[in-house]
Amino acid sequence: MFEQHPYGKLIAGYIQNAEFPKQPADLYDPIAYILSLAGKRIRPMLVLMGAKLFGKDNLEEVLPASIAIEYFHNFSLIHDDIMDRAPLRRGKATVHQKWNDNVAILSGDALLVKAYQELGKSPADRIPSLLQVFSKIALEVCEGQQLDMDFEKMADVSEDDYLNMIRLKTSVLLGGALQMGAILAHVDEQQQQLIYDFGVNLGIAFQLQDDYLDVYGDPKTFGKQVGGDILCNKKTYLRIKTEHLIDSSAKVEFEELINSQDIKDTEKVSRMKNLYAQFNVDRHAEEIKLRFMELAYNKLEEIAVPESQKVELKNLADTLMHRTR
Numbered sequence: 001m002f003e004q005h006p007y008g009k010l011i012a013g014y015i016q017n018a019e020f021p022k023q024p025a026d027l028y029d030p031i032a033y034i035l036s037l038a039g040k041r042i043r044p045m046l047v048l049m050g051a052k053l054f055g056k057d058n059l060e061e062v063l064p065a066s067i068a069i070e071y072f073h074n075f076s077l078i079h080d081d082i083m084d085r086a087p088l089r090r091g092k093a094t095v096h097q098k099w100n101d102n103v104a105i106l107s108g109d110a111l112l113v114k115a116y117q118e119l120g121k122s123p124a125d126r127i128p129s130l131l132q133v134f135s136k137i138a139l140e141v142c143e144g145q146q147l148d149m150d151f152e153k154m155a156d157v158s159e160d161d162y163l164n165m166i167r168l169k170t171s172v173l174l175g176g177a178l179q180m181g182a183i184l185a186h187v188d189e190q191q192q193q194l195i196y197d198f199g200v201n202l203g204i205a206f207q208l209q210d211d212y213l214d215v216y217g218d219p220k221t222f223g224k225q226v227g228g229d230i231l232c233n234k235k236t237y238l239r240i241k242t243e244h245l246i247d248s249s250a251k252v253e254f255e256e257l258i259n260s261q262d263i264k265d266t267e268k269v270s271r272m273k274n275l276y277a278q279f280n281v282d283r284h285a286e287e288i289k290l291r292f293m294e295l296a297y298n299k300l301e302e303i304a305v306p307e308s309q310k311v312e313l314k315n316l317a318d319t320l321m322h323r324t325r
Contacts (some may be wrong), residue, residue, distance in 0.1 A: 005045065007044075007045045007048045007049070007059075008041055008045060010048070010059065010063065011041050011044045011045065011048075011063075011066060011067065011070065012038070012041075014063055014066075014067055015035055015067065015070070018035075018067075020032060020114075026099065026103050026106075026107070027103075027106060027107055027110055028107070028110070029107075030078070030095045030098070030099055030103060030104065030107035031074075031107050031110060031111050031114070033095065033098065034074045034077065034078060034089075034095055034107075034111075035070075035074060037089065037090040037092055038090070039090050041070060042174070042316075042320070043069045043070060043073050043173055043174060043177045044066040044067060044069050044070040044073075044177070045066070045316070046069075046174055046177035046178045046181065046199060046316075047062060047065050047066035047069055047177045047178070047180050047181045047184075048062055048063075048066055048181060049178070049181060049312055049313055049316065050177065050178035050179065050180065050181020050182045050184075050185070050195055050199075051181035051182070051184045051185045052181070052309075052312065053178075053181070053182070053185075053195065053303070053305060053309055053310065053312070053313060054181075054182055054185035054186075054187045054191065054305060054309075055185060055305070055309070056181070056184060056185035056186075061122070061123055061184060062181060062184050064118045064119065064120075064121035064122050065118070065119055065122050065130055065134075065180050065181075065184060066177075066181075067115075067118045068115045068116070068118040068119040068134065069115075069134075069173070069176075069177045069180070071111050071112070071114050071115035071118060072111075072112060072115040072134075072138060072141075072173075073173065074111055075108045075109075075111040075112040075115065076108075076141055076145070077089060078094075078095045078096075078104050078105075078107065078108035078111070079104070079105065079108045079145075080145060081094040081095065081096060081104070082094075082096045082101055082104050082105065083145070083149060084232065084234075085232070086228070095107065095108075112138075115134075116134075119131065119134055122184065123184070126183055126184055129183045130180055130183055130184075133176050133179055133180055133183065134176065134180065136172075136176070137172045137173055137175075137176035140168045140172045141168065141169060141172065141173055143168050144165050144166070144167070144168030144169025144170070144172075145169055147161075147164070147165040147168065147169070148165055148169055151165065151235045152233075152234075152235070154235075156243075157235050157240055158240075159237070159240055159241065159244070162235065162236075162237055162240050163204060163237075166203075166204055166207040166208075167200060167203070167204055169207075170203050170204075170206065170207045171199070171200045171201070171202075171203025171204045171206075171207065172200060172203070173203070174199040174200065174202055174203035174206070175195075175196040175197065175198070175199030175200035175202075175203060176196065176199070177199065178195045178196060178198065178199040179192050179193075179195060179196040179199070181195075182195050182196075191303060191304060194299050194300075194302050194303045195299075195300075195303060197295075197296075197299040198296050198297075198299040198300045198303075198313070199296075201292045201293070201295040201296035201299065202292075202293070202296040202317055202320070204292045205289045205290075205292040205293045205296065205320075205321060206320055206321075208237055208285055208288060208289040208292070209289055209320070209321060209323070211229065211236040211237050211238055211285065212238070212282065212285050212286075212289075213323075214226065214227070214228060214229045214230075214236070215227060215229065215230065215238060215269075215273060215276065216273075216282070226269075227265070227268075227269035230268060230269050230272045230273075231265055231268060231269065233258055237285055237288070238276055238281050238282070238285055239272075241279070241281040241284050241285070242254065242275055242276060242279055242281050245279040245281065246275070246279060250275060250278065250279075253271065253275065254275060257271055257272050257275075289321070293317070293321060296317065297314070297317070300313060300314065
């Protein structure tokens with residue numbers, strides 16, 4: 001979907017030419033492995049798009065910051081997969097599955113360091129501002145991941161709690177990527193804030209779509225275990241909404257699905273999907289996703305550049321919201 005985009009090719013070429021040490025192999029081979037899986041590479045593309053939106057034509061100066069975002073994102077995925085005990089990432093074995101937890105932790109740490117090294121290759125006068133934004137969003141992503149884990153121990157999680165968690169865990173990285181592109185294009189803080197807000201709202205909609213695809217996606221294209229969130233009792237928007245809408249007659253079945261260890265995986269997914277359908281939570285998820293998309297588009301409209309320069313971001317947003325993986 002994005003692999004053939006000119007920015008995608010630019011990023012892929014840079015990463016393919018990146019040289020990592022050969023030894024220790026268990027430190028650097030996992031890094032090469034996770035980067036070879038590619039993924040959509042939306043986040044690094046957003047750095048380039050943010051710069052281009054504001055008229056920055058020399059994208060070679062923007063690439064290192066773009067790669068820093070991609071390295072950070074993959075670092076977070078390696079560690080998240082350990083915490084979630086996820087077997088698949090982008091349709092392939094996760095790093096901790098292919099090696100082990102200790103290897104995955106350390107190679108993830110090394111990839112984070114490589115991200116800061118890439119950021120240091122940016123134009124010198126832009127580095128302080130880039131570091132400030134990058135470090136802020138990196139810390140917020142960690143906060144979001146901790147909240148996500150905290151939710152596992154909480155009896156009740158509100159919709160607002162969940163939306164704040166995905167804002168931190170997922171959305172600030174999209175907004176920050178765009179803002180970093182704007183910084184490299186030398187735009188003022190007001191315009192930086194608008195493009196950041198566009199990215200954050202887009203990111204929330206993106207995660208809500210991801211929650212939906214985890215349940216209703218095609219296993220041939222989704223790249224992760226369909227129904228995985230249900231099987232590990234993850235508190236997604238769909239589950240939280242169901243808990244808040246559920247009546248007493250259905251509550252018994254819901255609690256059985258959450259607490260029983262004896263239900264087969266396929267049965268658990270099927271029965272939970274039936275509960276979702278009973279309370280129309282898929283429709284609710286679609287409605288709130290569209291609300292955040294509208295907020296994103298409104299911020300994009302406020303940005304003081306010609307409409308023709310916004311087409312690229314609008315097309316990307318539309319593609320993300322209609323994706324199947």
